[in-house]
Structures are given as structure tokens and as C-alpha cells.
Amino acid sequence: MAIRTVLGTCHHDCPDTCGWEVTVEDGRAVRLRGNPAHPYSKGELCPKVNRMLDRVYSPDRVLTPLIRDGAKGDGAFRSASWDEALDFVAERVRAAVAQHGGETVLPWGDAGTQGSLMRSSLDRRFFARLGASRQVDALCGGAARNATASAIGSPLTNDPLDVRHARLVLLWGTNTRLTNRHLWPFIEEARMNGAKVVVVDPVRTITADAADQFIQPLPGTDVAMMLAMMHVLVRDGLVDRDYLDRHAAGFDELAAHVAGWTPDRAADICGVAADVIEALAREYGTVTPAFIRTLIGAEHREHGAQFFRTLLCLPTLTGAWRHRGGGLSRSVGSYADSILDDSFLDPVESGPQRRGISMNRLGWALTTDELDPPVTALFVWNGNPAATVPEAGLVADGLAREDLFTVVSEQFVTETARWADVVFPACSQIEQDDVVPAWGHLYLGYNHKAIEPLGESVPNTELWRRLSRAFGFDEPELYEPDESILDRLLARVDAGALRRDGVIRLPLPEDLRPYAHGGFGTPSGRHELASHSLGTAGHGRLPEHREAVEGPRGPGAGRHPLVLMSPKIHQRFLNTSYSHLDAHARPEGGAYCELSPADAAARGIADGDLVRVFNDRGAVVVPARTGPDVRTRDGMVIVPFGWSWPNGPTVNVLTSSTPTDWGGGVAFYDTLVEVERSEDAGGAPRN
Ligand SMILES: Nc1nc2c(c(=O)[nH]1)N[C@H]1C(S)=C(S)[C@@H](COP(=O)(O)OP(=O)(O)OC[C@H]3O[C@@H](n4cnc5c(=O)[nH]c(N)nc54)[C@H](O)[C@@H]3O)O[C@H]1N2
Numbered sequence: 294m295a296i297r298t299v300l301g302t303c304h305h306d307c308p309d310t311c312g313w314e315v316t317v318e319d320g321r322a323v324r325l326r327g328n329p330a331h332p333y334s335k336g337e338l339c340p341k342v343n344r345m346l347d348r349v350y351s352p353d354r355v356l357t358p359l360i361r362d363g364a365k366g367d368g369a370f371r372s373a374s375w376d377e378a379l380d381f382v383a384e385r386v387r388a389a390v391a392q393h394g395g396e397t398v399l400p401w402g403d404a405g406t407q408g409s410l411m412r413s414s415l416d417r418r419f420f421a422r423l424g425a426s427r428q429v430d431a432l433c434g435g436a437a438r439n440a441t442a443s444a445i446g447s448p449l450t451n452d453p454l455d456v457r458h459a460r461l462v463l464l465w466g467t468n469t470r471l472t473n474r475h476l477w478p479f480i481e482e483a484r485m486n487g488a489k490v491v492v493v494d495p496v497r498t499i500t501a502d503a504a505d506q507f508i509q510p511l512p513g514t515d516v517a518m519m520l521a522m523m524h525v526l527v528r529d530g531l532v533d534r535d536y537l538d539r540h541a542a543g544f545d546e547l548a549a550h551v552a553g554w555t556p557d558r559a560a561d562i563c564g565v566a567a568d569v570i571e572a573l574a575r576e577y578g579t580v581t582p583a584f585i586r587t588l589i590g591a592e593h594r595e596h597g598a599q600f601f602r603t604l605l606c607l608p609t610l611t612g613a614w615r616h617r618g619g620g621l622s623r624s625v626g627s628y629a630d631s632i633l634d635d636s637f638l639d640p641v642e643s644g645p646q647r648r649g650i651s652m653n654r655l656g657w658a659l660t661t662d663e664l665d666p667p668v669t670a671l672f673v674w675n676g677n678p679a680a681t682v683p684e685a686g687l688v689a690d691g692l693a694r695e696d697l698f699t700v701v702s703e704q705f706v707t708e709t710a711r712w713a714d715v716v717f718p719a720c721s722q723i724e725q726d727d728v729v730p731a732w733g734h735l736y737l738g739y740n741h742k743a744i745e746p747l748g749e750s751v752p753n754t755e756l757w758r759r760l761s762r763a764f765g766f767d768e769p770e771l772y773e774p775d776e777s778i779l780d781r782l783l784a785r786v787d788a789g790a791l792r793r794d795g796v797i798r799l800p801l802p803e804d805l806r807p808y809a810h811g812g813f814g815t816p817s818g819r820h821e822l823a824s825h826s827l828g829t830a831g832h833g834r835l836p837e838h839r840e841a842v843e844g845p846r847g848p849g850a851g852r853h854p855l856v857l858m859s860p861k862i863h864q865r866f867l868n869t870s871y872s873h874l875d876a877h878a879r880p881e882g883g884a885y886c887e888l889s890p891a892d893a894a895a896r897g898i899a900d901g902d903l904v905r906v907f908n909d910r911g912a913v914v915v916p917a918r919t920g921p922d923v924r925t926r927d928g929m930v931i932v933p934f935g936w937s938w939p940n941g942p943t944v945n946v947l948t949s950s951t952p953t954d955w956g957g958g959v960a961f962y963d964t965l966v967e968v969e970r971s972e973d974a975g976g977a978p979r980n
């Protein structure tokens with residue numbers, strides 16, 4: 294029997310980018326476990342990926358091309374050969390382009406795999422060659438990145454692992470123990486050395502349960518709390534004058550601005566007692582080093598960018614950037630981006646810029662009559678937009694259009710693939726080579742192919758090459774082999790060590806404090822606390838608390854009274870991935886609506902009752918959860934994100950597609966709903 298062990302890296306859209314090793318016996322993967330030599334994940338994976346081989350070898354895997362064999366959305370398909378499916382796609386898409394022009398084609402790809410090759414490489418050249426519309430904006434990360442870049446001139450922040458040196462840790466709008474679980478041991482290390490851990494989140498998460506202090510503001514009100522903290526820092530002389538003089542600009546203006554932001558004023562907005570804000574500010578201003586950790590959750594709001602812009606002021610005021618274990622850390626993906634330069638993959642284009650369509654507004658794009666040409670051909674890969682994009686009811690309406698030709702590359706017949714005209718079978722991570730940059734740490738992972746592709750599945754790069762051939766394109770760059778792309782991507786790292794060990798640290802200083810001595814990315818090199826450019830762009834010269842239209846006190850609040858939060862809550866899901874694997878998802882129960890005892894009582898709802906959660910966009914029918922242990926607070930309900938057909942309705946039929954203030958994100962979490970008891974116990978909701 295031939296037994297081999299192959300090193301690989303998790304591809305999921307998760308900050309941890311863990312290293313694994315796959316044991317292969319006679320060509321079949323029999324075990325996948327954490328690589329104990331990985332310096333960050335240290336041999337541990339997670340409840341999702343511990344079951345990865347069930348996913349790889351699931352009887353539900355798509356293993357041949359599929360062509361629709363029934364009504365749209367029925368999910369009825371017949372197997373087809375690659376040649377037949379490719380010819381069919383080429384014929385239909387060519388006809389669409391002939392009638393409407395290239396921009397009638399819309400690509401929609403997300404981060405289902407974060408490997409550089411399979412996430413986004415030859416697709417850029419293929420769709421440029423087709424003259425397709427460009428996909429713009431992001432479901433994840435864009436608002437935080439752009440806000441950081443515009444506030445301090447660069448998207449770069451501190452190494453998350455430096456949290457181990459902190460004495461005060463603020464986990465602000467991140468659910469570390471669930472979403473970034475391998476960072477938790479580093480936080481525990483700090484705690485062993487006496488650090489205090491504070492969680493600020495409108496939801497009492499499992500991370501809040503493990504913290505020393507939990508602060509639960511009303512959703513979308515953090516900026517008011519930060520302004521009041523700055524008020525206290527300035528009032529009590531807890532700012533670092535020397536740091537501000539050398540490395541900031543606009544401090545006097547900011548100080549005058551926050552003079553009016555007393556803790557009492559913020560308390561009223563945030564629903565957090567003034568003395569709690571006061572104490573937090575004093576602690577932040579006196580304990581060194583003080584580390585702020587945030588990730589993505591808080592960007593999913595109408596004023597998501599303002600959140601990041603304001604939060605970044607805190608470490609500048611106190612000079613916390615100076616200290617190892619101080620400052621602020623969010624996604625660190627931009628470090629890898631700067632080292633693995635992939636701009637050579639961008640097509641050289643001479644014509645006018647192709648139109649951009651926001652991936653966050655897919656429902657609109659597929660149903661509007663404002664687009665000329667209309668979208669009549671859609672390609673989806675690395676994502677499940679029918680379940681993950683807001684206003685999912687509109688997405689379904691669009692996908693149901695008879696005149697839309699939909700092509701999906703997938704491992705499973707997801708909620709989205711169900712609507713496809715053609716599905717192409719995609720490899721899983723252990724069936725393909727790739728390099729995987731991380732956004733939760735500074736290590737780069739290599740993924741060696743462990744087994745041959747199952748069935749007729751192919752890596753995404755091969756799909757783009759096959760499509761190019763079917764369309765009769767002859768530009769050589771459309772066919773660049775994977776090895777060549779990898780070599781070019783890895784030109785600035787020790788590729789030999791990376792391939793040998795499966796992981797290397799990015800070539801960056803061990804002690805990485807980007808702003809310890811100033812050096813902000815702004816033209817002046819200073820953190821511009823009062824920003825001329827943000828002011829002229831309408832975002833406020835100084836940080837401002839603004840009410841969301843669909844916030845607790847926004848203008849939309851009259852119609853539907855409850856704020857809906859739909860964060861990731863499940864240990865066993867990664868976005869929607871795994872939620873449809875029956876045996877895997879079952880222990881998590883099913884989707885539900887959690888509401889406070891007071892909100893439940895006011896509506897005559899008891900724990901376990903079936904309820905209808907609704908607004909003008911749609912409705913889901915799910916069991917209610919209520920009682921003394923709820924994770925919500927009055928006025929706010931939780932329906933978890935992640936369930937997808939057939940195990941549960943997607944919460945995104947309810948969510949708002951309002952764009953973030955700037956930065957190209959979307960306000961999933963600023964959504965208002967009403968909840969009522971449902972008599973409709975039988976009928977499954979449409980989604
Ligand atoms: N198990 C599991 N892990 C995952 C994922 C998964 O689906 N399952 N998804 C992965 C992905 S794609 C991502 S982007 C990351 C996200 O990682 P995180 O950003 O840590 O996770 P989120 O749940 O998006 O948001 C974190 C927290 O922000 C809170 N939040 C929302 N609005 C506000 C606000 O106004 N103020 C404050 N203070 N907090 C707010 C939410 O209640 C939530 O608890 O997780 C990754 N890891």
C-alpha cells in the first residue's frame with residue numbers, strides 16, 4: 294500500500310489560513326489533520342475542516358458538467374461531457390454578446406477559495422477578452438480596508454499575534470473565538486501575563502462569554518462611544534502629546550470636537566452607562582500596552598467605514614502604536630498583497646473602461662431596467678450569492694429570468710447552482726496546487742495537491758483555459774500554466790522553503806510596528822485626525838456619529854421596529870459552506886430567530902414558537918428562541934447567517950443592500966424587521 298503525507302493549507306475565507314497535512318493511501322485521502330509545525334495554527338483545525346474529507350468525498354459532489362434539465366431553479370440537471378457543456382456555453386454567451394455587446398456578461402466571483410491561483414487569476418484576462426462588465430465592491434473587507442487607507446494613508450495595521458504582549462485587549466466588533474479561533478491562544482497568553490480582555494459587541498457572543506468585561510452597545514452606535522472615550526482622554530490629559538506633536542495633525546480640532554461628546558451624551562445613544570464608557574476610556578488611556586483588535590463585522594453597516602476611521606484615532610491619541618502589544622490590528626492581508634504582486638494578471642486594456650457592477654447589488658443588477666445593456670449572461674464561481682448577497686429575494690427573481698443564461702462553477706449544487714443553466718465541476722483544495730496568503734496572520738501557506746481531481750472536476754484556472762479555447766480565443770496569456778503564474782507570484786519569497794515546509798513567514802520584520810515612529814501613509818506622513826479629503830468627500834472632516842436609515846433611531850425605524858443582526862454564529866459553517874451537508878449541519882439545529890424576553894412577550898411569542906420575521910423585502914419562518922440567556926438585547930433580534938437551502942432559509946432575503954458610507958461594502962446588519970407568531974407551520978419558505 295502506498296502511503297504519503299502531503300502538506301496543504303486551508304483555502305476557506307477565514308482569517309486563520311491553517312496548515313494541514315493529508316494522509317493519502319493508494320490515491321485516496323484518508324486523513325486530514327492540522328500540521329503541528331505550523332507556527333500559527335499549531336496542529337489544530339476547526340469543527341468545520343475537521344470534517345473536510347466528508348465534504349471532499351460527499352456523494353453530493355458535482356463531478357461532471359451539468360446541463361439544466363427542467364425548469365429554472367428546480368435543480369434538475371443531466372450530466373454532460375465537458376465538450377458539450379463548453380460548446381453550449383460558448384454558443385449561448387456568443388449569441389448574448391452579439392446581441393447586446395460584451396458588457397451583457399457579468400462575472401461574480403468571491404473568496405470561496407483564498408488561494409491566489411483559484412481565487413482570481415486567469416478569470417481577469419478571460420473576462421477582459423470577452424469585454425464583460427467588471428465586478429466591483431466587496432461583500433467582505435472592502436469598507437474596512439478603504440476606510441483605513443483613507444484615514445491613515447495605508448491599509449496596514451499591526452501584527453495580530455502581537456496581542457500576546459498586551460496588558461489590555463479590546464476585541465471590538467469581532468467574535469474571535471468563533472471566527473478567528475486560532476488567535477484566541479495568543480490572547481490567553483496575554484491574559485496569563487495579567488492582561489484584561491474587553492469585548493464590545495451588540496451581540497453577546499461566545500467571545501463575550503469568555504471576556505473579563507463585556508460591553509453591549511446598541512448596534513451601529515460605536516462611533517458615539519469612541520468620541521466619548523476621546524473626550525475623557527483629552528479631558529483627563531491621557532493623550533500622548535509627544536506622539537501627537539510628531540506624528541499627527543489636527544489634534545486641536547479633534548479635541549475641540551470631542552469636548553461636546555460627554556459620556557452622558559454617548560450613553561444615551563449607545564445604551565451603555567456613562568460610567569462604563571468613562572472607565573473604559575481611563576483604562577485605555579492608562580494601561581500600556583493597549584491592543585485593539587477588530588475584523589470585519591462592524592463594517593457591515595451604513596456607517597461601517599466611519600467606525601474604522603474613528604477607531605483608528607484611539608491609538609494615535611494615546612500613542613499606543615509605539616508599543617509592542619499596542620496599537621490596532623485588523624485584517625493584515627495587505628502585507629501579503631504587497632509581497633505577492635499579482636498585477637501581472639491584470640489584462641492590458643486599450644478600449645474604454647468596461648462598466649463596473651457592484652457584486653453586493655446582484656439582485657438589483659439582474660432585475661433592473663436601468664442597465665443598458667441588461668445582464669443576460671452570468672458567471673458565478675467561489676461563491677453562493679443566492680444565499681450570501683443582501684436582498685436575496687431579488688437575486689432569486691433575477692436568477693429565475695428565462696432570458697438570463699447562468700453558468701456556475703461549484704463543488705455542490707448550492708442555492709445558486711440550483712438556478713444555473715450549466716454547472717461546471719470544481720476541484721476541492723486537496724485536488725489542486727495553490728499558494729494561500731492569510732489575512733489573520735503574517736504566514737504564507739502552500740497547498741500541495743494531495744489527490745487527483747475527483748470525477749471530471751477541474752481547478753478554476755483550468756476552467757478559464759477551457760472556456761477560452763471554447764470561445765476560440767488565441768491570446769497566449771489566456772493559457773498561462775499554473776506553474777508559471779505561481780513562479781511569478783512567488784518571486785519575492787523563498788519559494789523553495791515554502792514548498793518544502795508548507796508555510797513561511799512573510800519577509801517582514803519580526804517586530805512589526807508600522808506606526809511606532811509615525812510614518813503614516815498620508816502625504817504628510819502624519820495621521821490626519823481632521824481630514825480635508827474625507828471632509829470634502831462628505832464623510833466629515835472629523836469623525837461623526839451618524840444614524841443609519843435602518844438603525845434603531847434612523848428615519849426608517851417607524852415602519853419595522855426591530856434591528857436584525859445576522860452574524861456568523863455557527864461553529865460548523867463557513868459562510869454557507871457545509872450548511873447543506875445534512876449530517877454535518879444537523880448538530881447546529883437549524884436557523885432560528887432569537888429575541889429578548891420583553892420583545893417576545895410584547896408579541897405573544899414563546900420559546901419554540903414558529904415565527905415570521907419580515908420586512909418589505911421578504912420573510913423567513915423559523916422557530917423563536919427566547920429566555921433569560923438570549924444573546925441579544927431589547928429592540929434587536931438575531932437570525933444567524935449561514936443556513937442555505939435545503940436546510941434553512943437564508944436570512945439575506947431580509948437584509949439591506951444599502952452601500953456602506955464609503956469603501957464599497959454593504960450594510961447587512963442595518964436591517965429593520967418585525968416578528969410575529971406564524972400559523973404557517975407546514976409550508977417551507979420559498980427561499
Ligand atoms: N465559524 C465561522 N468562522 C468564520 C466565518 C463563518 O462563517 N463561520 N466566516 C469568516 C468570514 S468570511 C469573515 S469576514 C470573518 C468575520 O469575522 P468577524 O468580523 O470576527 O465576525 P462577524 O461575525 O462578521 O462580526 C463580528 C462581530 O461584529 C459584531 N458587530 C456587528 N455590528 C457591530 C457594531 O455596530 N458594533 C460592534 N461593536 N460590533 C458589531 C457582530 O455582532 C459580531 O459578533 O469570519 C470568518 N470566520
Ligand SMILES: Nc1nc2c(c(=O)[nH]1)N[C@H]1C(S)=C(S)[C@@H](COP(=O)(O)OP(=O)(O)OC[C@H]3O[C@@H](n4cnc5c(=O)[nH]c(N)nc54)[C@H](O)[C@@H]3O)O[C@H]1N2
Pocket residue numbers: 306403404405406411432433434589674675676677678681682702703704705707719720721722753859860861867868869870934944945948961
Ligand atoms: N446576512 C449576512 N450576510 C453575509 C454575511 C453576514 O455576516 N451576514 N457575511 C458576508 C461575508 S463577510 C462574506 S465573506 C460573504 C461570503 O459569501 P460567499 O463567498 O458567497 O460564501 P460561501 O457560501 O462560503 O460560498 C463559497 C462557495 O465557493 C465554493 N468553492 C470553494 N472552493 C472553490 C473552488 O476552488 N472553486 C470553485 N469554483 N468554487 C469553490 C464553495 O463550494 C462555496 O459554495 O457572505 C456575506 N454575507
Ligand code: SF4
Pocket residue numbers: 303304305307308309310311334338339340341342474475867
Ligand atoms: S476554516 Fe479557518 S479555522 Fe478552520 S481550518 Fe480553515 S483556516 Fe483554520
Ligand SMILES: [Mo]
Pocket residue numbers: 306432433434589
Ligand atoms: Mo467575510
